[in-house]
Amino acid sequence: MTGAAPQPDRRRLLTAGAAVLGAAASAQLWLPGTARAAATPLPDGVFTLGVASGDPLPDGVVLWTRLAPDPLNGGGMPDTTVPVEWELAEDGRFGRTVRRGTAQARPEFGHSVHVDVRGLRPDRRYWYRFRAGGQLSPTGRTRTAPHPHRRGGALRVALASCQNWQHGYFTPYADMLAQDPDVVLFVGDYIYESTPSATAVRRHEGIGEPYTLAEYRNRYAQYRTDPGLAAMHANAPWVVTFDDHEVDNDYAGEVPQDPGKQSHDAFTARLAAAYRAYYEHMPVRATAVPDGPHIQMYRRLDFGRLARLNVLDTRQFRSDQATSPAGAEDPSLTMLGAAQKRWLLDGLHGSPARWNLVASQIMMAETDLLPGDGKLWYYDAWDGYQAERNALLREFAGVRNPVVLSGDRHLTMISDLREDFADPGSAVVGAEFVGTSVSSNGDQDQAAFHAQWDPLKADNPHWKVIDAHRGYHLFDIGRSHLDAQVRIVDTVLTPRSGARTLARLRVESDEPGVRTV
Ligand SMILES: [Fe+2]
Structure with missing residues (x-):
C-alpha cells in the first residue's frame, strides 16, 4: 500500500x-x-x-x-x-x-x-x-532483524498474551517498556469479545459481543487506547498472532463455541469481520490481508542464525475440540492442519538457527488435571490433540533447541517438553514457557492458586514453575544459553503498578530442558 x-x-x-x-x-x-x-x-x-x-x-x-x-x-x-x-x-x-x-x-x-x-x-x-x-x-x-548470516549477538524477546480490558489495566507494559525488548511476541487474546460488564475494572465499549466489522473495530480501538499498550507498540516491533478471543471463545476453524446460536453462514461472516479488523489493527504484512473468512497468519521470522521464530495458527485449521480423554487421543484430530504441519516441520528441520522458537497460542506440555491414576486434560490446548502433539514432540528430538512460547492459560507454566508425557522417564526434547497474562483473570489469590494446583505437581513432574501473577516473560537469547525472567506486577486493578522478577530460568544450548537459576 x-x-x-x-x-x-x-x-x-x-x-x-x-x-x-x-x-x-x-x-x-x-x-x-x-x-x-x-x-x-x-x-x-x-x-x-x-x-x-x-x-x-x-x-x-x-x-x-x-x-x-x-x-x-x-x-x-x-x-x-x-x-x-x-x-x-x-x-x-x-x-x-x-x-x-x-x-x-x-x-x-x-x-x-x-x-x-x-x-x-x-x-x-x-x-x-x-x-x-x-x-x-x-x-x-x-x-530491523540481524543479517541472515550473523551467528552471534543477543536477542531480547518479551512474550505476552491475554489482555482482557475488563479484568484490569495493562500494567505489565510499563515494565516491559523499561526492559527495552528488541521484539515483542504476542501470542493471542489481544482483545476479548465478551459483553460489557458494569462490575468490571473497566468496561468494554458497545452493548454486546462484536459480530460486525464496525463492532470489532470499536473493540480493537478501545484496547489501543490503553496508554501502556500504546507506548509499547510505539517502542518496539511486535510479532503477533491471534487465539480464540479475537473472534469467539474456543472456536475451531469454522465451528463457533456455540453452534446452536450461530449458523455456519453467520459465523463465517463473523470470522471475516474479526479477521479483517485484526489485520487493520496489527502491524503485519499484506500477506495477512484476509480473504473473507480466511487469514494467512502462520509465518517465520529469522533473527540471524541465532534464532528462528515459527509463528503458529492453532485456530483456523484445527479439528473441533474433543470432549473426553478417549476423544483427545483420536489420531484423526489435527491442530495445525496438514499444510501448516508440513511447513512447520520443514522450518524446524531445515533451520540454520541455534534456537528454534515456536510461538503457539495454546500450551503444548501436558496438564493432567486428575490426581493419581488416569488423565484429565483441557481439550482446547495441545493436550486435546494428543496424537499430533506427541508426533510433533518426537520430531523435536531431531531439532536444535526447540523452545515453545505459549499463552492462553492465564498462568505462568514453565515445563520440560518430554517425548512422551505418559512416560516420566522419556527423553526431554525441549522447553516451554507459558507466559501468564497481561491482565486476564485479574489479580489472583496466590495462596488459593497454590492450594488448588500444587497437589497436581506429582502428576505433572515436567512442570518447573507454576504461578498465577499477571505479567509477561522476558528472554535474553545468546549462543550458549537462553535466559528467562518471569516478570510480574503487583496489581492490574490500578493504572500503575510495581513489577519484579518472580523467577529466573535458563535453557542451555544443546541441553534440552529448563533449569531454575
Ligand atoms: Fe486468554
Whole structure:
C-alpha cells in the first residue's frame, strides 16, 4: 500500500522537508497551501490510536497507524481515501531520514495504514512517524532483524498474551517498556469479545459481543487506547498472532463455541469481520490481508542464525475440540492442519538457527488435571490433540533447541517438553514457557492458586514453575544459553503498578530442558 501516486505537494515536501522536519519536533509539518489537504479537512486527533511496527526483517519492517479521531464510534473519518505521509529516520529527531513516502488510508480498511518499508540496514534502530491533514503522529521506534548470516549477538524477546480490558489495566507494559525488548511476541487474546460488564475494572465499549466489522473495530480501538499498550507498540516491533478471543471463545476453524446460536453462514461472516479488523489493527504484512473468512497468519521470522521464530495458527485449521480423554487421543484430530504441519516441520528441520522458537497460542506440555491414576486434560490446548502433539514432540528430538512460547492459560507454566508425557522417564526434547497474562483473570489469590494446583505437581513432574501473577516473560537469547525472567506486577486493578522478577530460568544450548537459576 505504499508507493501511491505522487501528490502535488510531494516534490516540495521532499526537497524542503528535510530541514523542516529536522528543525521541528512537534510543529505541524504539513506544508501550507496543498490542494489535497484543503480538499479533505480532517477532524482533530486522527492519531489517537498511536503508531506501531512489526514483523522485522533484516532489511525491512512494517509501520502501522490508523486514522481514528473518534475511535470508539467507527473511527470518525470521512468516507474517503486519505493520503498519509510517512518517514523513517536513523534518529529520533529525524535529522537523518532514510525513507519516506505516501500511503493511502482507505475507508474499506478502516483508514488503517500498513507501510512495508524495505531497503533498510540489518540490526538497526529506526524512528518513524506519519502525518495526515496537517497532523503529526507520535514518533515510533523500531528495529530491523540481524543479517541472515550473523551467528552471534543477543536477542531480547518479551512474550505476552491475554489482555482482557475488563479484568484490569495493562500494567505489565510499563515494565516491559523499561526492559527495552528488541521484539515483542504476542501470542493471542489481544482483545476479548465478551459483553460489557458494569462490575468490571473497566468496561468494554458497545452493548454486546462484536459480530460486525464496525463492532470489532470499536473493540480493537478501545484496547489501543490503553496508554501502556500504546507506548509499547510505539517502542518496539511486535510479532503477533491471534487465539480464540479475537473472534469467539474456543472456536475451531469454522465451528463457533456455540453452534446452536450461530449458523455456519453467520459465523463465517463473523470470522471475516474479526479477521479483517485484526489485520487493520496489527502491524503485519499484506500477506495477512484476509480473504473473507480466511487469514494467512502462520509465518517465520529469522533473527540471524541465532534464532528462528515459527509463528503458529492453532485456530483456523484445527479439528473441533474433543470432549473426553478417549476423544483427545483420536489420531484423526489435527491442530495445525496438514499444510501448516508440513511447513512447520520443514522450518524446524531445515533451520540454520541455534534456537528454534515456536510461538503457539495454546500450551503444548501436558496438564493432567486428575490426581493419581488416569488423565484429565483441557481439550482446547495441545493436550486435546494428543496424537499430533506427541508426533510433533518426537520430531523435536531431531531439532536444535526447540523452545515453545505459549499463552492462553492465564498462568505462568514453565515445563520440560518430554517425548512422551505418559512416560516420566522419556527423553526431554525441549522447553516451554507459558507466559501468564497481561491482565486476564485479574489479580489472583496466590495462596488459593497454590492450594488448588500444587497437589497436581506429582502428576505433572515436567512442570518447573507454576504461578498465577499477571505479567509477561522476558528472554535474553545468546549462543550458549537462553535466559528467562518471569516478570510480574503487583496489581492490574490500578493504572500503575510495581513489577519484579518472580523467577529466573535458563535453557542451555544443546541441553534440552529448563533449569531454575
Ligand atoms: Fe486468554
